[in-house]
Amino acid sequence: MTAANSAPAPLDRIRVGSAPDSWGVWFPDDPQQVPWERFLDEVSEAGYEWIELGPYGYLPTDPARLTEEVNKRNLKVSAGTVFTALHRGPGVWDSTWEHVSDVAELTQAMGAKHLVVIPSFWRDDKTAEIIEPPELTGEQWAHLTKGMERLGHEVRERFGLDIVVHPHADTHIDxxxxxxxxxxxxxSDLVNLCLDTGHYAYCGGDSVKLIETFGERIGYLHLKxxxxxxxxxxxxxxxPFGPAVQRGVMCEPPAGVPALEPVLAAAQRLGVDLFAIVEQDMYxxxxxxxxxxxxxxRKFLRSCGA
Incomplete structure (x- = not known):
């Protein structure tokens, strides 16, 4: 076999990036985390072109300042991230929207088109204490789904962004x-999915199967x-998830599961442009x-054709 025909097929619909999460950043401000300037310097040095905003307030929230900082490092923003607890019903809408609109405004200003929405944890994210039942009632499911549809509608109408909901360990969508x-x-017109390959595997799911079964709902990828x-x-x-991360449950590819080559190939077959943002939890x-x-x-993903 010659070198020419042993190369992987180019994944020309996949746009690879990384995120503050891969630098151990979980919170807007934490003494255990690297300064934001170092993250931006190093994510660019590592060869990535796209980044996410991470926890709101970690990177500068002034659009002019942030634009200057990412531009001088040849970076672009793919998405912002918000946490929501919409299963709790209409009573949380106003506080949810206040947070979402801040993040969405910055996301829009940075030229991104996606807002990654993570459901709230049923454990405390620092103490791991169980704070809510892991299973929702039927009424809570209705609040969650209708709330997400409302969020998708409002975010698109006001900011021109699409929401992609992120299944996550220790949340109600896992x-x-x-x-x-x-x-x-x-x-599907209002709500699609950010498939995180690591979280889905952590919770027993098969990413390739999900892509092949619900391909039209896959709007974004997180690779881990x-x-x-x-x-x-x-x-x-x-x-709990936090202590599991400290044990190293999320590992460097290609050492773990799922194998990313078939996941990326399945995503490429969808025939749409998708972001694939590396997130290696290690806070x-x-x-x-x-x-x-x-x-x-980044070198490994290039070897996959991305």
Whole structure:
């Protein structure tokens, strides 16, 4: 076989980026996290062109300042991120919208078109204490789905952005059953999915199957892998997500699951342009750890054709 025909098929519909998460950033301000300037310097050095905003307030929130900072590093913004608790009903709408509109305004100003929406955790994200039942009632499911449709409508009308809902460990949209129920209960014109390959595997799901079954609902990708041995212990002992991350459950590709080559190939077959943003959860982490991993990960994704 010659070198020419052993190269992977180009994934020309996939736009690869990274995010503050891959630098151990989970909060707007935390002494265990690298300064935002270092993140921007290193994500550019690692060879990425696209970034997400991360937790609102981590990067500068003044659009002119942020534009100057990303432009001088040849970076562009693919999306903003918000957390919502819409399953709690209409009473949380006003506070939710106040937060969402701040993030959406900055996202729009940066030229991005997507808002990644993460459902609220049923555990406390710092103490891991269970604060809500892991299963929603029928009424709560109705609040969640109708609330997301309303959010999708308002965000598009006011900011021209599309929402993509992110199934996430220790939230109410996590397993294959919950993800399919959510998709079956929401309007594809208003709500689509940010498929996070690591979180979906963490919760027992098959990313390729989801792409092939619900392809028209896949609006965005987060790329990450889980270490199957650590995951097995996490599942067996019911370890919360935060402590599981500290154990290294999210690992550097291609060491974990799911294999990213078939996921990317399945996404390419959809025939639409998709962002694929690398997110390797590792909060907290030593400040010198992220850059070498980011460089190797970008090299690996190039070897896949992305």
């Amino acid at each position: 397993t294959e059953t919950h993800v399919e129920r959510f998709l079956d209960s929401t309007d 892998q889980v270490d199957p041995e650590i995951l097995a212990d996490v599942v067996k002992n019911e370890v 907290p982490c030593p400040p010198d750890k992220p850059l070498p991993i980011a460089v190797r990960t």
